[in-house]
Amino acid sequence: KNPPPSLGSLTPGSNSVKASLYGIDAGKYRLLDKEKLDYSLGDVVFSEGSIPDSGAEKVANFIQSSLMDGEKTPQFTFALATSAVRSAKNRDAFMKKLEDKTGISARVLSGAEESYLIHFGIVSETGAEGVIKTIDIGGGSAEVSWSKNKRYLFGRSYELGAIRLTRKFLNGKPFTQEIFQRIHEHASEEFRKRSPSDMPEADQAIASSGNIRAIVRMTEEVRSTAFSKNIPEITPGVLEDLIELAIGRTPQHLTSMFDLNIERSRIIMPAVVVLLAGLRYFGVRRLNFTDAGLREGAAYFWSKHGHLNLPLQESDSG
Numbered sequence: 001k002n003p004p005p006s007l008g009s010l011t012p013g014s015n016s017v018k019a020s021l022y023g024i025d026a027g028k029y030r031l032l033d034k035e036k037l038d039y040s041l042g043d044v045v046f047s048e049g050s051i052p053d054s055g056a057e058k059v060a061n062f063i064q065s066s067l068m069d070g071e072k073t074p075q076f077t078f079a080l081a082t083s084a085v086r087s088a089k090n091r092d093a094f095m096k097k098l099e100d101k102t103g104i105s106a107r108v109l110s111g112a113e114e115s116y117l118i119h120f121g122i123v124s125e126t127g128a129e130g131v132i133k134t135i136d137i138g139g140g141s142a143e144v145s146w147s148k149n150k151r152y153l154f155g156r157s158y159e160l161g162a163i164r165l166t167r168k169f170l171n172g173k174p175f176t177q178e179i180f181q182r183i184h185e186h187a188s189e190e191f192r193k194r195s196p197s198d199m200p201e202a203d204q205a206i207a208s209s210g211n212i213r214a215i216v217r218m219t220e221e222v223r224s225t226a227f228s229k230n231i232p233e234i235t236p237g238v239l240e241d242l243i244e245l246a247i248g249r250t251p252q253h254l255t256s257m258f259d260l261n262i263e264r265s266r267i268i269m270p271a272v273v274v275l276l277a278g279l280r281y282f283g284v285r286r287l288n289f290t291d292a293g294l295r296e297g298a299a300y301f302w303s304k305h306g307h308l309n310l311p312l313q314e315s316d317s318g
Contacts (some may be wrong), residue, residue, distance in 0.1 A: 007302055008077035009295045012059055012098075014042030014084035014139025014163050015210055015267075019066040021074055022299045029299040037062040040263070041084040042139035042163035050090040053097075060101040078308065079106040080298060082114055083140025083161055107308075111141065111157025114294065116310050119145035119155055121297030122206050126290050130203030135278055136293060137211045137271045139163035144191075144278065146200060152311075153200070158190045162211050165270035174250050175269045180243055183270055187277035195281070205284045207234065208293040210264070211271040216289050218242055218258045218268070234287040239276040246272070 007022045007029070017037040022029045039058055044051055063079065079098055085091050085108050098106040109117070122134045129149055136143045138161050145155030169183050212234075219238045222245065246254060251265040260268065279287060301308060 007299055008074035008104075009080070009298050011294055012041060012079060012081045012085055013294075014045075014082065014141075014161055015040055017041070017059055017062055018295065019063070020295045020299070022303075024299075024303045027303055029296075029303040031299075035062075035066040037066075038263075040139065040163065041088075042161065045084045045088045046140070046164050046167040049088070051085070051088050051094045056094050056097040057101075060098050063098065063102045063104065076302070077104045078298075079104060080117075080294065080308075081106065081108045082294070083111075083138060083157075083159070083164075086111070087140060087164075111143070112155065112312050113310055114141070115143040115145045115155030115157050116152060116312060117297030117301065118143050118208065118294050119147060119152065119297065120150075120300050121292045121294055122208050122290055123147060123150060124300040125292035125296055126206060126288075128204050128206060131200050133202035133205045133282065133284065135205065135207045135212075135275070135284075135287070136209045137162060137207075137274055138209050139211075139267070142274055142278070144195075144282065146202065148200070154196060156194055158187075158194060160187050160190055160274045162267040162271040162274075165274065166267045169270065174248055175246050177247055180247070180269075180273055183273040184277050187274045188281055191278060191281040199282065202282075202284070204288065205282075205286070206288045206290055207275070208290050211268060212275070212289055213291065214258075214260055214264050214268050215239075215242070215272055215275060217260070218272075221258050234275070234279075234289065235285065236276060236279045239272055239279070242272050243269075243276070 007024050009020045011018050017039055019035045021033040023032050044055055091108055095106045095108060118136045119134045123132055131148045134145050140161035142158045142160040146153040165183055169179050219234060222238055222241050246269055251262055254260060254265040255262050
């Protein structure tokens with residue numbers, strides 16, 4: 001008997017490049033293996049505008065070593081690039097180089113497609129029902145989406161990623177009250193300009209991404225201080241406490257305070273501010289967290305349909 005199909009999913013993202021291997025059987029997916037390349041396309045693109053040939057080589061070599069190595073080679077493999085590659089001046093040349101070197105299908109997701117896949121990655125892993133709102137804050141963009149009983153309503157991708165805003169507002173400077181206000185006003189205006197006016201009230205709000213995971217870790221540290229709110233989820237109040245603690249701090253300070261690596265400490269405060277602005281704007285009082293996201297959404301959709309032609313309407317993404 002032939003083994004069930006396997007699926008390889010690559011995401012050249014703004015913070016890192018991730019690879020996952022899934023087993024697909026009877027319309028369901030199961031994670032078999034995963035690897036990560038600590039190479040920030042966002043750092044390169046948001047400072048220089050393009051991805052160098054050396055970066056394309058590095059990503060292509062990672063694809064070959066992680067998912068094209070002997071017995072691990074899956075029957076189906078695709079690469080899904082996100083915000084940093086969308087913003088790169090040479091994105092078409094970068095994607096062609098990946099395809100030429102690896103022979104796999106490489107695709108730059110639109111913001112609408114990224115929102116959709118992240119949303120259903122979260123919903124499929126958590127089993128959440130009712131009206132679900134999801135929030136993801138990556139390196140280049142932030143995605144906010146809604147569904148009702150697994151029927152997609154709409155989603156938005158905002159250029160509010162942590163690396164993008166670090167380059168725009170911090171760029172090596174300590175995090176100050178003035179910088180907090182500027183990022184918060186910028187994020188709030190983006191949410192106001194690009195969000196629908198008839199957003200349904202959510203039964204549950206769930207967040208994902210490496211930045212959110214770091215924020216969860218930071219909130220655990222806050223709860224052990226005099227600022228403690230004694231609430232298990234992320235709330236606007238605990239994010240306000242994080243910001244108060246971080247005012248005047250450098251990335252090195254944040255590393256020691258919150259046990260983060262220096263790369264994450266350098267970009268995390270814009271992510272905290274965007275999350276706070278988002279919770280305030282969308283009226284979210286409590287936010288849960290999951291590790292699931294884009295790759296799980298791609299595996300979920302592929303397991304159901306055998307392709308990634310997403311059923312998006314223009315109204316889904318604004």
